[in-house]
Structures are given as structure tokens and as C-alpha cells.
Amino acid sequence: MVATLKASQKGLEIIDIKRRRRGWTKCANIWANTANISQTTLKRFWRRIPIRQENFVAICEAVKIDNWEEIVDSSYVVTPRKDNSDTSELYTKPYFDEALSRIEFVRENLLDLEVDAIVVPTNTSLGFGGEISRQITERLGFEFYAKLPRQPKLSLGEVLVTDANSLSARYLFLTPIDDSVNATLTSVSSGITAALTKAESLDDVRTIAFPSVGTGVAGLNPVNLAPKVLKIVASHLERGSQLEKVIFAFVQESAYQAC
Numbered sequence: 001m002v003a004t005l006k007a008s009q010k011g012l013e014i015i016d017i018k019r020r021r022r023g024w025t026k027c028a029n030i031w032a033n034t035a036n037i038s039q040t041t042l043k044r045f046w047r048r049i050p051i052r053q054e055n056f057v058a059i060c061e062a063v064k065i066d067n068w069e070e071i072v073d074s075s076y077v078v079t080p081r082k083d084n085s086d087t088s089e090l091y092t093k094p095y096f097d098e099a100l101s102r103i104e105f106v107r108e109n110l111l112d113l114e115v116d117a118i119v120v121p122t123n124t125s126l127g128f129g130g131e132i133s134r135q136i137t138e139r140l141g142f143e144f145y146a147k148l149p150r151q152p153k154l155s156l157g158e159v160l161v162t163d164a165n166s167l168s169a170r171y172l173f174l175t176p177i178d179d180s181v182n183a184t185l186t187s188v189s190s191g192i193t194a195a196l197t198k199a200e201s202l203d204d205v206r207t208i209a210f211p212s213v214g215t216g217v218a219g220l221n222p223v224n225l226a227p228k229v230l231k232i233v234a235s236h237l238e239r240g241s242q243l244e245k246v247i248f249a250f251v252q253e254s255a256y257q258a259c
Contacts, residue, residue, distance in 0.1 A: 004050040004240050011071030012046065018063035034062040038203060048073070052242050055203075099237035103230070103246050110249040111135055114168040115207040117161075119195045121183075121214070124154045124176045132211055136172075140165050155179075156190050159198040171205065173198060177214060185225060188214040189232055196236045199243060209247040 007015065016026075024031050026046050032039045035058035044051050045059050060068035110118060110132060120132055136144060144165070154160060160174040177183045177191040192213060199205045213229070214220040233246050 004242060005053050005056040006048045006050045006073050007045060007056075007071050008073035009048075011073065012048070015060070015063060015065065015071060018065060022063060024063070031059075031062055035059050040204060040206075044206070049206075049244060050242070052203075099234040102237055102244060103233055103248075105248050105250065108249050109135075110209055110211050111139060111167055111169075113209045113247060113249060115209045115245070115247060116169065116205040117171045117173050117195075117199055117202075117208045118164065118167070118169045119173045119175050119192075119208065119210045119213070121177045121191065121211065122154075122174050124156065124179045126154065126160070126174060126176075139167065156187055157194045159194050161198065161202070169209070171202070173208075183214050183220060185214075185220065185228060188220065188225065189228060192229060192232050193236070196233065196241075196243070196246075200241060203242075206243060207245045207247070208243060209249055212248065212250050 019026065019028075019031065027039050027042050029039065032042050035042075035055070037055050037058060041051055041055050042059065045056065056072070057068050060071055065071060106113075120136065144162075154174075154176050156176050156179055158176065162172045162174065164170055164172050173195050175191045175195045177188050179187070192210065195208065195210070199208050212222060214225055215222045229248075237243060237246070
């Protein structure tokens with residue numbers, strides 16, 4: 001996991017003086033290029049949205065801030081744990097509350113969501129089935145699936161990232177949740193963890209949406225699955241994440257109510 005930081009209001013005032021002296025706008029291309037970040041990341045910095053520590057430091061150093069720590073909002077510092085301690089520690093304030101604030105449950109069509117990445121459950125051979133597969137075929141055409149057999153077989157815990165084409169999202173994360181056998185709580189958990197990890201590796205992914213993974217064709221009981229999934233996601237966010245929002249979109253009322 002990555003450490004994330006956000007600027008304090010006082011810190012922004014200091015940064016603002018420094019960038020004015022250089023004749024830069026708040027989202028100047030030259031600033032983004034000097035810091036080797038995207039303009040989107042720079043905008044998030046100014047909006048006091050948590051960003052990766054290395055990006056935060058680079059933004060400060062680009063305008064010659066001698067001590068970047070004076071820019072940090074000390075009331076919000078999320079650092080990754082250095083061990084695999086019992087995640088029951090997660091359910092304490094303020095970390096759990098902050099993590100939960102970034103998780104959202106909606107009764108909406110997954111493919112209509114305006115997010116950076118949409119997670120599409122599959123198997124290790126990139127075989128598809130169910131309602132999400134049908135809708136992707138309708139919207140993107142069979143050509144989308146025709147390209148997939150050329151991809152190497154995935155393993156559980158891997159994710160194939162593709163362009164979302166005409167959908168509102170930026171990417172589709174094709175995420176195996178089974179390997180030629182029925183999905184299990186373990187394999188679904190592995191898939192969700194893999195998708196979250198992949199999101200952290202892409203600088204332009206700040207929002208990600210999941211379907212009710214494992215409760216469709218896989219047939220897992222949402223009442224048993226939902227608490228485990230929530231704990232995985234909240235634990236991931238609590239340990240330090242660039243993700244601002246994790247959305248779960250539901251079609252089935254039973255799965256929605258289970259959360």
C-alpha cells in the first residue's frame with residue numbers, strides 16, 4: 001500500500017506564494033512536467049484531496065519548498081502498515097470511519113457509472129457470462145470479446161486492463177474470480193484485492209466500481225459475502241490508498257440489502 005497526504009489550508013497559502021513567484025498558474029503544465037505528475041494530480045492537490053506521498057513531495061520540491069512537511073495537513077496522514085497485523089484493528093476510529101466514507105453502495109447500472117475503472121469479473125481463461133457480459137457485448141460489440149482470446153491466460157490475483165472504449169469509464173479491469181471451477185469466497189476475495197492493487201499502480205485511477213462480485217452466475221450468498229468484501233476494501237483504504245471512491249453497483253435487491 002502507499003502512503004497518502006493532503007495539504008493543509010496554511011500549506012496551500014505557502015505553496016501559492018511560491019508558485020506566484022515563478023509565474024505559474026495553479027495547474028500549469030510546466031509545474032506538472034517538472035514534478036513528473038499529471039495535471040489531474042495537481043488539481044487534486046489544490047482541492048486538498050489525498051495523493052501519493054511521492055507526488056505530494058514532488059509538487060512541493062518543484063516550487064522550491066525547503067520543508068514539504070510544513071505543507072502537510074497533520075490531521076490526515078495515512079501510512080501503510082509494516083506488518084500483517086490482525087485486521088480487527090481496522091474497526092477503530094478514526095481510520096475505519098475515514099475508510100468507510102470512501103465506500104458507496106448504489107442501485108445503478110455498473111456500466112453507466114462515471115468512474116476511472118470498472119471491474120468485470122471473469123475466469124482465468126477470460127470467459128464471460130451473466131448480465132454484465134451481455135451488456136458489454138451490446139454496448140461495445142462482439143469485437144471487444146474477439147480480441148481477448150489473443151491474451152495469455154490469467155491467474156487468480158492478476159488483472160487485465162483494457163480501454164473502456166465508449167463507456168463512461170476510463171478502463172475495464174478484467175478480473176478472474178474462478179479457475180474452471182465455481183467461485184469461492186477465497187477466489188472472490190483474491191479478485192477484489194487484485195483489482196484494488198492494480199488501481200493503485202495507475203496514477204489516473206482515483207475511482208473504481210465493482211458489481212456485486214460473486215453473487216451472479218457464481219451464485220455465492222450475498223449475506224455471507226458482503227461483510228468479507230467490505231472488510232477487504234475498508235482495510236485496503238485504511239492502510240493508505242490513492243482511491244477517493246470505491247463504488248459497488250447492485251442489480252439484485254438482496255445483494256444491495258446485504259451491505
